[in-house]
Amino acid sequence: MWSDILNQWRRTSLKSFISLFLVGISLSVAIAACSGNGENAASTNNPAVSPVAANKQDVELTLVSFAVTKAAHDAIIPKFAQKWKQEHNQNVTFKQSYGGSGSQTRAVVDGLEADIVHLALALDVNRIEQAGLIQPGWEKEIPNNGTVSKSVAALITREGNPKNLKTWTDLAKDGVQVITADPKTSGIARWNFLAFWNAAIHSGGGEEKALDFVTNIYTKHVPLLSKDAREATDAFFKQGQGDALVNYENEVLLAEQKGEKVNYIIPDVNISIDNPVAVVDKNVDKHGTREVAQAFVEYLFSPEAQTEFAKVGFRPIDETASQTKELAAKYPKVKTLGSVVDYGGWDAVQKKFFEDGAIFDQIQAKKRR
Structure with missing residues (x-):
């Protein structure tokens, strides 16, 4: 079940959360010291602090993905934006870029400031990691080892x-x-x-x-x-x-x-064609968008988002879901799957x-x- 994937990921990420919480206490003190100068002063004095976006009415994320995911994201993004608005009273908009996964990877490495990447293979995410933009171990910080869509x-x-x-x-x-x-x-x-x-x-x-x-x-x-x-x-x-x-x-x-x-x-x-998603750490810290970027990545594993992936032809990442009559008819089982x-x-x-x-x-x- 999708909920099992998310629960397992949350448990394995507990240590990381505790460390981030302690860091957050220190950052809160620094932000409080600057609060008298207003939002612009906080952004100027400490542009890498992620919570900056929380002080804004609108926040923009840049999603860079491979070409064939566009239809799925076009359906998922409005649902996430509505959910985020209801829960945080903040408008989220997306810049989107689609193309060949290798070309998209090079664009991010060369300066396209993606907050989130959804690419055709883990190798491409690893290249962005090697460029110093994504922290090592990214796949352990995301449900299902980062695989958010799959096909054959x-x-x-x-x-x-x-x-x-x-x-x-x-x-x-x-x-x-x-x-x-x-x-x-x-x-x-x-x-x-x-x-x-x-x-x-x-x-x-x-x-x-x-x-x-x-x-x-x-x-x-x-x-x-x-x-x-x-x-x-x-x-x-x-x-x-x-x-x-x-x-x-x-x-x-x-x-x-x-x-x-x-x-x-x-x-x-x-x-088995497994497609990973990842937050681009250096960019979200620069833009102050980490919280909303991570929330979007997590949302991609939700039943609502996975349903949209399935509607446009991606096989469910949850094997139990693929056993339903409707999905079994749409996605025939492969005899020998490498x-x-x-x-x-x-x-x-x-x-x-x-x-x-x-x-x-x-x-x-x-x-x-």
Whole structure:
């Protein structure tokens, strides 16, 4: 249950709360000493103090996320803002930025002052941590180890599936063109690559066969690499490129909700696509928005917010919820579901496959020959 996730997180965070409470006492004394000069004096003399926002009628948060979460956040944000207004008599507005997860990560590292990031993979949050913007151990300060939305990879075909594509290995058939995003700029593209690799491993061929398979796919069957998942979708549907598109299951379900007819398969061998959320510590302290930013992150794990994620195609993070009749019909169980943990976690996966000069670059070099 979502409540169990939150309760467990609160218990594990008790020590952190006590430490923060003691720090808060000291900060309260400092703020009280400045209160005679009014709100502007407090903000000027100690701009890093988080409670500054509590003295304002309006507070603004900047949310930076990967492209395919926009529909969910568009539904969730008004609900949170209404709840916060009722409980704190304070108006909350959001600046929102969406794009490829890798590009969004670089933007935050380069100076986009996000208060909250919701990204396609934990590796991207770790990069922001390494830049000194997020405190180490961020995933332990958030319910469910930071994973707030999840999906699986879908194989989308042309109407009637004329190439008879049913599994990942079918993508290697002669004449099949596959549309996917670039792992260098898109989080989903890394998941797609890992879905291919995972499928080859589970076929029993080992790493040598897996390397041959993904090399074949990217050198002979991928005509272009789009910047992010949304561009890949546009290339397939709007521009008519390719015989198959690899994308998040949630993108397919969202398209269906908009009245589009989509032919797709959820392969029996798949990868669990886990998307983390985190508060950007340095920025919320600078903006004085920590309290409301943390409240928003916690709200994303609530039944209300998770219902909105489920409406637009994200699989419930609560496994018991996915057992309901409605959700079981919408999200068919995957027979063999792999995880990034199976391959050593994102640090190991990044180093092996996606760092400069690693396996993906080696594959691309072969394609250019």
